[in-house]
Structure formats: structure tokens, C-alpha cells
Amino acid sequence: MSNLAFRANIQRLGGPEVIEWVEEPIPVPAEGEVTVRHETIGVNYTDIYHRTGEYPVPVPTGLGVEAAGVIEAVGPGVTSFNVGDRVVYGGRPLGSYSTARTMPIERMVGIPDDISSEKAASLLFKGLAVEYLIRQCYPVKPDEIVLFHAAAGGIGQIATQWLSHLGAKVIGTVSSKEKADIALSNGCIHAINYKTESFPERVKEITGGRGVDVVYDAIGKDAVEQSFQCLRPRGMLVNYGNTSGAPAPLDFKILQRNSLYVTRPSIANYASTRAQIEKASVVVFDMIRKGVIRSDKPLRYPLKDAAKAHSDLEGRKTTGSVILVP
Incomplete structure (x- = not known):
């Protein structure tokens, strides 16, 4: 197990070319945090908004809001997760474009045994967005x-x-x-x-x-x-x-x-608490399990090709879910 992580970073706002790569030590988890070794990383248009400044973020910053992986270390006070648990998360703090990271557990949920990490990373965050759009913003009948x-x-x-x-x-x-x-x-x-x-x-x-x-x-x-x-x-x-x-x-x-x-709307106002995220994720996982929502062949890019994934997404060359693989 390496104590270093390979991660994307931007020093300034702009096009895909501003994405840089750094190797940094992985912090020891503090109170309420865990360290996750990523298996699959979701790419969302939100990531492009962060990179361009459409959604303002302070720079320098990491990129990415969604990933699935395995917990490697648990900080003080964390009782809901253990080392070895498979988890998926979506939302800030930015930084999912990395091989591993230490982060708070507020927007993290466990992955059911019958759902792969790839499906969780490619479908959960987008599924949570769809859940609040069609069940809460305007409940479609x-x-x-x-x-x-x-x-x-x-x-x-x-x-x-x-x-x-x-x-x-x-x-x-x-x-x-x-x-x-x-x-x-x-x-x-x-x-x-x-x-x-x-x-x-x-x-x-x-x-x-x-x-x-x-x-x-x-x-x-x-x-x-x-x-x-x-x-x-x-x-x-x-x-x-x-x-x-x-x-x-x-x-x-x-x-x-x-x-x-x-x-x-913003997902931050519809899934702002851990309880809301967990409740909505149960619904989304059930839809995945039943085959109602699916992404049979998510478009895969190596993590180091994140800039290419952004370029293709912006150019509307992609369909369905886009994922990065460390």
C-alpha cells in the first residue's frame, strides 16, 4: 500500500489543458474522515463547470466529485465504516480524480454487495441527481x-x-x-x-x-x-x-x-444531509438492482487521460456515463 496518491490539480481556470498531475502524500484521516483507495471515478459535467469557473471554486484545487473504492484507513469517531468496506461518494470537497484520498464521510455511502464499484461510480451520483429532478423538483406521474x-x-x-x-x-x-x-x-x-x-x-x-x-x-x-x-x-x-x-x-x-x-435546483439543497443522501441512495440502488437504470458500457478513460475525457464530454462526443480508471 503506497502512502502517495497521483491526483489531478489545476492552478488556474481554463480548458482541459490546465489539468496537471501531482504526486502527494495521503493524509492520515482525522476526526470523521476515512482514506479511500479509488477503483472507479465518475466524470460529470459539473467537473467541467469547476474547471472553467462556471461554478466558482478557489484555485489551486483538485477536480472531481464522485468515485467508488475501498476504505484503507478510518479516522477517530468514525463508526459507520470499517477498513475494507466498499464505498461510493458524490459531492464536495473536490478531489476524486486521484488514485486515493482522505476525506470526510458526510456524502459517502456503502456499496451493496450485489452492485459493482463501476456501476456505483457511474450511476449513483447521476442517479441521485435524477431522483431529485423527477421525484422532488417535479414529481412526474x-x-x-x-x-x-x-x-x-x-x-x-x-x-x-x-x-x-x-x-x-x-x-x-x-x-x-x-x-x-x-x-x-x-x-x-x-x-x-x-x-x-x-x-x-x-x-x-x-x-x-x-x-x-x-x-x-x-x-x-x-x-x-x-x-x-x-x-x-x-x-x-x-x-x-x-x-x-x-x-x-x-x-x-x-x-x-x-x-x-x-x-x-441544486443537489446540495435536495441531498444536503447524510440522512437525505442515504435515503435517496437506497432508492437509486434499488433501481440499479432491478435494471431500471443502467449503464451497460460506460465510456472508460485511464485516469491520466482526464483532459481527453473532458474534451470529449464538452465536444458532445460521448454518450452515457463516463468513468476514469486509476
Whole structure:
């Protein structure tokens, strides 16, 4: 067992090229901390927001919010975990892009014996995001019509699988024929290529002019205004990301026309306590166990190729979950 860790670090904000690699001693766990040797590391668009400054973080800093591994050391006061336990975590402090790390246990849960570390790392954090989006922000009911942007992405695939299981009718937007096929295979009833079609017009055609009950959007600037056009009266827009940039300031007259709702949620407000995280993780693990949500072939990159993973994710060259392997 090495007492050194290989980890990603950034000294400044910017593109994938700012990611540097350092080798540092692994701190001895303090009160309420454990040391985890990583087996699989999840890559999320949140990591890109941190790297670019879209989500402000002090630099220098590590990168990454999600990983699964095995506990190698336990600090004073930790009674819920033991050396040798398999665990997965999601959230701050940043630093999961590493071979090992010492960190607090607040956002950490044990991995059930019947679920692999790869599945846990590639599905849990995204699954927790989907859980609060479709069960708490807007509790989707059977037969409701949902528009989900980036339906072939990591969160999009999990969401469309879960929504289909709930009996919702899901319309997905995608950027290619290949991604349309993926969206349809995961439960979408229609997949709209937003590069070749007007998605508001197609939504009106599909719904007979009614509109959808809810739009889930992680695109931001390039999608928000048109997404409002897709909603039925008193429908809701849930904007949870800005891959194309921050939307323009909201004109409340847009909401007034059809009495629309809009929310910009954060997982920090829906899973802010250990009890909330554990409760939601039980639900997500059950969905994984039943095969409702799945990532049969997550896209794998060696840990040292994290910059390449970021570049591909930003360039929309990926589908489904993306993981790093130490």
C-alpha cells in the first residue's frame, strides 16, 4: 500500500489543458474522515463547470466529485465504516480524480454487495441527481409528457429509463442519429435532432398543440427560451445545467402568458444531509438492482487521460456515463 496518491490539480481556470498531475502524500484521516483507495471515478459535467469557473471554486484545487473504492484507513469517531468496506461518494470537497484520498464521510455511502464499484461510480451520483429532478423538483406521474434535453447523455439516459419505468411519455432531444437511436432504446417515444429540426415545432406536432408537462434542461442558453414554448399552461421548466452557457435574464412576461413555473435546483439543497443522501441512495440502488437504470458500457478513460475525457464530454462526443480508471 503506497502512502502517495497521483491526483489531478489545476492552478488556474481554463480548458482541459490546465489539468496537471501531482504526486502527494495521503493524509492520515482525522476526526470523521476515512482514506479511500479509488477503483472507479465518475466524470460529470459539473467537473467541467469547476474547471472553467462556471461554478466558482478557489484555485489551486483538485477536480472531481464522485468515485467508488475501498476504505484503507478510518479516522477517530468514525463508526459507520470499517477498513475494507466498499464505498461510493458524490459531492464536495473536490478531489476524486486521484488514485486515493482522505476525506470526510458526510456524502459517502456503502456499496451493496450485489452492485459493482463501476456501476456505483457511474450511476449513483447521476442517479441521485435524477431522483431529485423527477421525484422532488417535479414529481412526474404516469402518462405525463416530459421533454428531456440531451437525452443520450449520462443523466439523460438514466432519466429516460426511470421516467419510462414510471409510465411517463418522454420526448428527448439529441444532436445526431446515433444519439437518437440511444434515446429511443432507453424509453423515449420520440427523439428530436435539434440540429436538423425545430424542437418546439416538433413538440407541438407530437402533443397535438397541448405542450409538455415539464421540461428538464441542462443546456441553458441555447435551449431555455424555446423550452418555454414547449410547455402546457402551468407547466414547469427545470433548468439544472448550462452546457451552452448561462441563459439570458428571465423575462417574467414569458411566464405570465401561460402561468408557467421555472426552477434552478441544486443537489446540495435536495441531498444536503447524510440522512437525505442515504435515503435517496437506497432508492437509486434499488433501481440499479432491478435494471431500471443502467449503464451497460460506460465510456472508460485511464485516469491520466482526464483532459481527453473532458474534451470529449464538452465536444458532445460521448454518450452515457463516463468513468476514469486509476
